[in-house]
Amino acid sequence: MYILWLRQIKRYSRSRSRIVGSLGQPLLFLVALGFGFGPVFEKAGGGNYVQFLAPGIIAMSILFTAMFSGVEIIWDRQFGFLKETLVAPVPRLHIMIGRTLGSATVAFLQGIVVFLIAMVVGFRPDQWALLPVTLLTMFLLALLFTAFGTALASLMEDFHGFQLIMNFLVMPLFFLSGALFPLEDLPPLLDVLTRIDPLTYGIDALRGSLIGMGHYPLVLDMGILTLLVVALMITGSWLFSRIEV
Amino acid sequence: MTEQTTQNAIIEAKELTKKFGTLTAVDNVSFSVKAGEIFAFLGPNGAGKTTTIKMLTTLLHPTSGEIQLNGFDPRYQQDAVRKSFGIVFQDPSLDDELTAWENLELHGVLYGVPKGLRRERMGQLLRIVELEDRRNDQVKHFSGGMRRRLEIARGLLHHPKILFLDEPTIGLDPQTRNHLWSYVMGLNRTEGITVFLTTHYMEEAEKVAGRIAVIDHGKIVALGTSAELKTQTGQPTLEDAFLALTGSAIREEEAGALDQLRMHRRIMGRK
Numbered sequence: 172m173y174i175l176w177l178r179q180i181k182r183y184s185r186s187r188s189r190i191v192g193s194l195g196q197p198l199l200f201l202v203a204l205g206f207g208f209g210p211v212f213e214k215a216g217g218g219n220y221v222q223f224l225a226p227g228i229i230a231m232s233i234l235f236t237a238m239f240s241g242v243e244i245i246w247d248r249q250f251g252f253l254k255e256t257l258v259a260p261v262p263r264l265h266i267m268i269g270r271t272l273g274s275a276t277v278a279f280l281q282g283i284v285v286f287l288i289a290m291v292v293g294f295r296p297d298q299w300a301l302l303p304v305t306l307l308t309m310f311l312l313a314l315l316f317t318a319f320g321t322a323l324a325s326l327m328e329d330f331h332g333f334q335l336i337m338n339f340l341v342m343p344l345f346f347l348s349g350a351l352f353p354l355e356d357l358p359p360l361l362d363v364l365t366r367i368d369p370l371t372y373g374i375d376a377l378r379g380s381l382i383g384m385g386h387y388p389l390v391l392d393m394g395i396l397t398l399l400v401v402a403l404m405i406t407g408s409w410l411f412s413r414i415e416v
Numbered sequence: 417m418t419e420q421t422t423q424n425a426i427i428e429a430k431e432l433t434k435k436f437g438t439l440t441a442v443d444n445v446s447f448s449v450k451a452g453e454i455f456a457f458l459g460p461n462g463a464g465k466t467t468t469i470k471m472l473t474t475l476l477h478p479t480s481g482e483i484q485l486n487g488f489d490p491r492y493q494q495d496a497v498r499k500s501f502g503i504v505f506q507d508p509s510l511d512d513e514l515t516a517w518e519n520l521e522l523h524g525v526l527y528g529v530p531k532g533l534r535r536e537r538m539g540q541l542l543r544i545v546e547l548e549d550r551r552n553d554q555v556k557h558f559s560g561g562m563r564r565r566l567e568i569a570r571g572l573l574h575h576p577k578i579l580f581l582d583e584p585t586i587g588l589d590p591q592t593r594n595h596l597w598s599y600v601m602g603l604n605r606t607e608g609i610t611v612f613l614t615t616h617y618m619e620e621a622e623k624v625a626g627r628i629a630v631i632d633h634g635k636i637v638a639l640g641t642s643a644e645l646k647t648q649t650g651q652p653t654l655e656d657a658f659l660a661l662t663g664s665a666i667r668e669e670e671a672g673a674l675d676q677l678r679m680h681r682r683i684m685g686r687k
Contacts, residue, residue: 174525182513185554251509255570258473259526260498415476 172269175256179240179273197232197285201225201292204351217353223384225286225294226377227350233282233312234370238341240274241320244411245327254416263412271317271407278313301380304389308380311396312373318403325410344370354386369399425484426451426578426610427472432481434467434634441467443634444481449612451577454604456625457614458658461667464634465614466506469582472612473503486577499527502571506582506614508563512556516547516566519555520573527574534573541569544599561592568596572603579603581613585620593617597624618655628654632662 183189205221212220247253256266296302323336347361348370357365365371376392379385385392427449434442442464449455457465470476472483474490474497483490486500510519517538524534542548545565555563564584571579581600585593601624603609615621621628622642630638630645638645638661642654651657 174522178511178514178518178522181518182511185513250512251505251507252511253509254475254505254507255509255511255523256526257475258498258501258503259523260495260528261526262495416470 172265172272175266175269176273176276179270179277183240183277193232193236193281194284194288196235197228198288198292200228200231201289201294205292221289221293222295222382223353223378224351225289225292226381227348227374228289229282229285229309230312230348230370230374230377231345231350232285233278233309233373234316234341234345236281237275237278237313237316238320238336240277241271241317241322242324242333242336243274244270244321244324245330245333248324248414248416249329253414257414257416263414264408267321267408267411268404271314271321271404274317274320275310275313278317279310282309282313296381297383298381304380304393305377308373308376308393308396311393311400312370315369315373315396315400315403318400318407322403322407322410325407325414344368347371348374349386350374369395372396424451425449426453426486427455427612428482428484429468429472430482432468432471432483433479434464434471434476435479440634442471442478445631445634445636447629447636447639449610451610452604452608453627454601454611454613454625456621456628457612457631458616458618458621458628459614459631460662463631463662463667465631466582467634468631469503469580469612469614473501473580474498499574500576501578501580502574502576503580504564504567504571504582504584506586508567510555510563510567510570513554515552515554516542516558517551519566520570523570524573529574537573537575541572545569560587561589564588564592565596568599575607576609578610578612581611583614583616585615585617593620600624618653618658622654630658630661637661 201221201224205224209220212218212223217223244253247256257263259266323332323340327333347364347368349365350370354362354365354371354375372387372392372395375386376389376396379387379389379392425448427447429448430446432442432445433440445464445468457468459465467476471478472485472490474494477491485497488496488500490497511522514522520538520541521534524538529537539548542551545568547562547566547569550558550562555566558566568581568584579600585596588596597620600611604611611624613621613625625642627639627641628645629636638648638657640648645657645661646652646654649657649660651660
C-alpha cells in the first residue's frame with residue numbers, strides 16, 4: 172500500500188503546472204471575492220469577509236484536488252497503468268486504500284498551502300488551540316472526496332464523464348456549501364441544499380475551529396464527515412474491486 | 417483441431433466462452449499449453465486474442481468454461497494465479513510520470529520481491545534491455561521501443577513461470593523486434609519460462625513459437641506447429657496458410673475509447 176501512496180505523491184510533486192494551476196484559483200478567489208465583497212459584507216454586519224471566506228477556499232482547494240485525484244483512475248485506465256496494478260497479486264482493497272490515502276495526502280497538503288496563502292492575503296485564525304481539529308477536518312475532507320472521486324471513476328469507462336462530474340457535481344458541491352455565504356437566514360430551498368451538501372459540514376467545522384463561527388456544533392460536523400468517509404470508502408472499494416478492463 | 421490434454425499442461429482452457437452483451441468474443445475455446453512451451457495465438461483484429469489473455473490473467477471473468485493456470489483457477493484463486501505470470505500488455509501500461517527505475521520498483525514491491533533481490537534483478541534486467549543509462553529518466557521521455565523493453569523487464573522482475581506477450585512488437589523497428597525475440601527465446605531456453613504470445617507478424621510466430629493456434633471470430637480454427645498448419649492448408653507459407661484459414665476480408669475494429677482519449681489529450685495539451 173505504501174508504494175501506491177508514494178506513487179501518488181511523486182506524481183503530484185512532478186506535475187508543476189498542476190500545482191501552480193491549482194494554487195492560482197484559490198488565490199484568485201481569495202483576492203477577488205475577499206476584497207471585492209469585503210466592504211458589502213462588512214456593511215451588512217458580517218464582519219471581515221476574508222476571515223469568513225478563507226476556510227471556504229481552503230475546503231474548495233481540497234475538494235478540487237481530491238476529486239481530481241480520485242478521478243485520475245480514469246487516466247490510469249486509459250493509459251493502461253491500472254491494468255498493471257490490477258494483475259498484481261495484491262488485494263484490490265489494498266490498492267484502493269493505498270492510492271486513496273496517497274491522493275488524500277496530496278489534497279491535504281494542498282489545503283495546507285492554501286491555508287498559508289490565505290494567511291499571506293490577510294487571514295488570521297482567532298484560535299490556534301483547535302488547530303488539530305482543523306487539520307483533522309481537512310484530512311477527512313480530503314479522504315471523503317478522494318473516495319468519492321474513486322467511486323465515480325470506477326463506474327466510468329472513459330473521459331467524457333469527467334466534464335459532467337466537474338459541472339454537475341463538483342461545482343454545485345462548492346457553491347451550495349456555504350463556502351461563500353453564511354448559512355443563516357437562507358431561503359428554504361437553498362437551506363435544504365446546503366444541508367445535503369457534505370462540504371457544508373467540512374467548511375463549518377473549519378470555521379468553527381479556526382474563527383469560532385460554526386453554524387452547527389463541531390461534534391456534529393465531525394461526526395457527519397467521519398460517517399461519510401467510512402461509507403464512501405466502503406462503496407469505493409466495492410466498486411473498484413469490480414473493475415474489469 | 418487437435419485436442420491435447422497433457423499431464424504437464426501449465427495453461428489449460430476448456431470450452432472457454434466470453435460474451436459482451438450479444439457479442440461473443442471468445443466462443444467455446446479449448447487448448448492447453450505445456451510447461452516450457454512457446455505458444456502463439458494468431459488471429460485478425462477482434463478475433464478474441466486479447467480477451468482470452470485477459471481471462472487467463474484474471475482481468476475478465478469468463479462467461480462460461482474452465483481455465484487453469486499453473487494449477488490454479490484464475491476465477492477463484494486470483495492471487496496465486498497473479499503471482500504465476502508476468503505480462504506485457506498490448507497497450508502501454510507504464511506510469512509516464514515515474515522513472516524507469518521507479519516503475520520497476522513499484523512492480524517489485526507489489527509482487528513482494530524482497531528488497532535485496534529486487535534491486536539486484538532490477539539492475540540486471542535494465543542492463544539486459546539496455547536501459548541502464550536511462551534508469552532515472554521519466555518514462556514519458558522514452559520512445560515506443562524503450563517503453564516496450566522496460567515493460568518486458570518489468571514483466572520478468574518477479575520471475576514468473578509464464579510470460580504473456582500480447583502483441584509485444586507492435587510499432588517496433590526490426591532491430592528491436594529481433595533483439596526482443598532472441599531475449600525471450602533465451603529466457604525460455606535457460607529458465608524454462610512458458611511463453612504465451614499473440615502477434616500479427618507471421619514470420620515472428622513461425623520463428624519463435626513451437627505451436628500456433630489460429631483464432632478467428634472467437635474460435636480456434638487450427639492448432640499445430642507452423643509446418644502442420646502449412647500441410648493442413650496445403651499452402652507454402654504460414655501467411656498463406658493464415659489467409660486460407662481466416663479469409664482475406666479486412667476486419668474492422670471499432671475505434672476504442674483509448675484512441676478517442678489520445679486525441680482528446682492531444683487537444684487539451686496535457687503533458
